[in-house]
Amino acid sequence: MTTHLVTGASGQLGQLTIAHLATLVDPASIIALVRSDEAAARFAAQGIQTRRGDYKDSASLAAAFAGVDRVLLISSSEMENRVAQHQAAIDAAKAAGVAFLAYTSVLRAPENPMILARDHAATEAHLRASGLPHTLLRNGWYIENxxxxxxxxxxxxxxxxxxxxxxIAAAARDDYALAAAHVLRGGHDGAVLELAGxxxxxxxxxxxxxxxxxxxxxxxxxxxxxxxxxxxxxxxxxxxxxxxxxxxxxxxxxxxxxxxSRILSRLIxxxxxxxxxxxxxxxxxxxx
Ligand SMILES: NC(=O)c1ccc[n+]([C@@H]2O[C@H](COP(=O)([O-])OP(=O)(O)OC[C@H]3O[C@@H](n4cnc5c(N)ncnc54)[C@H](OP(=O)(O)O)[C@@H]3O)[C@@H](O)[C@H]2O)c1
Incomplete structure (x- = not known):
């Protein structure tokens, strides 16, 4: 069975993505990567298996990604040294033999003039250089912002x-989550997806x-x-x-x-x- 691991699973996008993914693949194939007992208990109550992992602890990531086929790397909400956190996750996935990784980036990351786009552009560059088969989910703004x-x-x-x-072509966080679930299931490997409302x-x-x-x-x-x-x-x-x-x-x-582009609506x-x-x-x- 192909296994699907979602990082940032305790977050708002992660929870919604796992809920959608559970309707697209066998829920037994889903692994939620969490950091807290509380998050682990919430997923256990839903019958979703969990592993522990922190972007700032490479050893935890190496153990978490062992035997995993497909990964959704949700960008970190901790802004300090964010690129290093993402690089650690990509490197651990590559070392563990993960077959595919999707990353939640930002709209037109390399050219996007926002300060926060710099971390995403650097993460994308690291992912490309890693040689790991991947898809870029270049998410626009959440309406919830x-x-x-x-x-x-x-x-x-x-x-x-x-x-x-x-x-502002913002979209619901839940729509980005559904898109991420589709991409993690498969059929869009290698794509660069500019996603917006x-x-x-x-x-x-x-x-x-x-x-x-x-x-x-x-x-x-x-x-x-x-x-x-x-x-x-x-x-x-x-x-x-x-x-x-x-x-x-x-x-x-x-x-x-x-x-x-309406790529998001076509995807979902x-x-x-x-x-x-x-x-x-x-x-x-x-x-x-
Ligand atoms: N497109 C947009 O408009 C927009 C808006 C806001 C944020 N974002 C980005 O999109 C991401 C997902 O959005 P969201 O709404 O789900 O954010 P969120 O609810 O704040 O969730 C962030 C997730 O990142 C995890 N995380 C933080 N630091 C970590 C670390 N060192 N190691 C492992 N996991 C870590 C958190 O885990 P814990 O629960 O353990 O802390 C949580 O699961 C955000 O992290 C941010 O990068 C995008």
Whole structure:
């Protein structure tokens, strides 16, 4: 039986991917790579086997990848030395004789001007150099990235950002998860997949949708990138993270997360989840 291992399994994308994968392959072939007892127990309750592994502990990765055929490497959420973490996972997979690895990158990674794209471009280069058969899941933005500021906007009447009039082809995290599950099952080996939502929106469109949802005016306030970064620091984010997020928002104003390829919907066999419905579903209870 071909075995399928998903790293970052405890995370939001990982959990959704495993749920979809379990409908596409024999659930007994799925291995969730986790770091905590709590995550291991959650998967055990679902009948999914787990192994332990940390991107910062090469020995744990070597043991985790032993006998595994296909791996989904979900990019780390720990930003410090992220490339080294990913390299350790790729090297361990290669050494263990893994046959295929899919990596969750970012839209047009090598040319994407966002600061956070640099780690993805470096990881992609390492993966190419490794000679390991692979697929690049170049994920665009999650619609969910906007839910925090949208919820604040419902309360305050102002939606803050730095993306100006840029169009954002975000997609639901669950749609990217379904795509990842399809790729891990097989049939797309060797592909470079630029993945994004079928529809796009501007921040003004999002403010307008929130206005409809709230039944009161919500205005988009476009801030200079530095002011947005400062606001994020004041809201409690560490400065390096605030800089990266403000940069990402400003670059999305230049089209860094816009795409019209519709590769994602073709891959998952249905239109991507409309952004308006996701936002309405996520935020409607707050209106009660
Ligand atoms: N496209 C987008 O809009 C977007 C937005 C946000 C993030 N991302 C990227 O996409 C990834 C997946 O998104 P998500 O929403 O699932 O993020 P998430 O919920 O924060 O999950 C991150 C996962 O990475 C794991 N992880 C972190 N450090 C690790 C390490 N040293 N070794 C092994 N595993 C480690 C976490 O494990 P623990 O539970 O053990 O901590 C968790 O399972 C993120 O990590 C980030 O790189 C993309």
């Amino acid at each position: 906007y839910l925090g500021s949208a919820a604040q906007a419902l309360a305050s009447g102002q939606l803050f950002g730095a993306a100006g009039t840029g169009r 079928d529809d796009s929106f501007t921040m003004a469109d999002l403010a307008s949708a929130l206005t409809d949802l709230a039944g009161k005016p919500i205005a988009f306030v476009n801030l200079p990138e530095a002011a947005l970064a400062q606001g994020l620091v004041q809201a409690g984010l560490p400065e390096p993270m605030a800089t990266i997020l403000a940069d990402a928002d400003a670059r999305s104003g230049d089209g860094a997360v816009f795409d019209q 066999g249905r239109p991507t989840t409309p952004w308006r419905s996701l936002v309405a579903k996520a935020l409607a209870p707050q209106q009660a």
